[in-house]
Amino acid sequence: MNSKKEEENVVIETASRIMIPFIQLFALYVITHGALGPGGGFQGGVVFASSYFLYIVVFNIIEGKKRLPESVYTTLSSTGLCIYAGVGLLSIILSFGMAQYLNYGFIPFTSHFEKNRSLGIDLVEIGVGITVMAVMVSIFFDLAGKEKKDKGE
Numbered sequence: 001m002n003s004k005k006e007e008e009n010v011v012i013e014t015a016s017r018i019m020i021p022f023i024q025l026f027a028l029y030v031i032t033h034g035a036l037g038p039g040g041g042f043q044g045g046v047v048f049a050s051s052y053f054l055y056i057v058v059f060n061i062i063e064g065k066k067r068l069p070e071s072v073y074t075t076l077s078s079t080g081l082c083i084y085a086g087v088g089l090l091s092i093i094l095s096f097g098m099a100q101y102l103n104y105g106f107i108p109f110t111s112h113f114e115k116n117r118s119l120g121i122d123l124v125e126i127g128v129g130i131t132v133m134a135v136m137v138s139i140f141f142d143l144a145g146k147e148k149k150d151k152g153e
Contacts, residue, residue: 012058013058013059016054016055016058016059019051019054020051020054020055023047023048023050023051023054024048024051026047027044027045027047027048027051027129027133028044028048029044030043030044030047031044031045031048031125031126031128031129032044032122032125032126034121034125035118035121035122035125040125040128040129041124041125041126041127041128041129041131041132042128042129042132044125044129044132045128045129045130045131045132045133045135045136046132046133046136048129048133049132049133049136049137049140052064052067052068052133052137053140055067056140061141061144065141068137070138070141073134073137073138074134074138076130076131076133076134077130077131077134077135077138079127079130080126080127080128080129080130080131080132080133080134081127081131082127083123083124083126083127083130084124084127084128084131086127087102087104087107087120087123087124087127088101088102088124089101090107091103091104091106091107091120094106094107094108102120102124103117104116104117104118104119104120104121104123104124105117105120107119107120
């Protein structure tokens with residue numbers, strides 16, 4: 001009977017190892033194409049975090065904390081915020097006194113105003129996606145740790 005349970009775990013672990021990279025790839029697609037259609041940084045960040053939640057459900061929370069320690073997701077959340085705010089502040093600085101916060105066209109990525117806007121939007125969406133993913137993971141671990149505290153462990 002024990003071997004059947006081990007066989008089930010092998011199937012689940014193998015399937016999740018195959019699925020997780022595709023979920024993460026889809027999350028990156030949602031983040032980068034958020035300016036062109038439905039989706040964006042928030043939705044992509046949640047999808048990316050869900051791939052990590054799948055890992056935790058299959059392999060357990062201890063392995064999940066080893067894979068992504070608190071210092072990493074704390075750093076990621078502040079990095080994403082800095083990307084978002086940095087693009088906005090760079091827009092203000094380079095708008096030559098017009099105070100255009102998040103008007104990405106003024107950031108000189110290329111010589112075309114519209115291409116600059118597109119690249120700026122992508123940067124902002126990436127920053128939001130990183131922050132949302134890290135905050136969702138933080139909330140998950142906070143709620144998982146709260147259950148242990150409530151039980152008195």
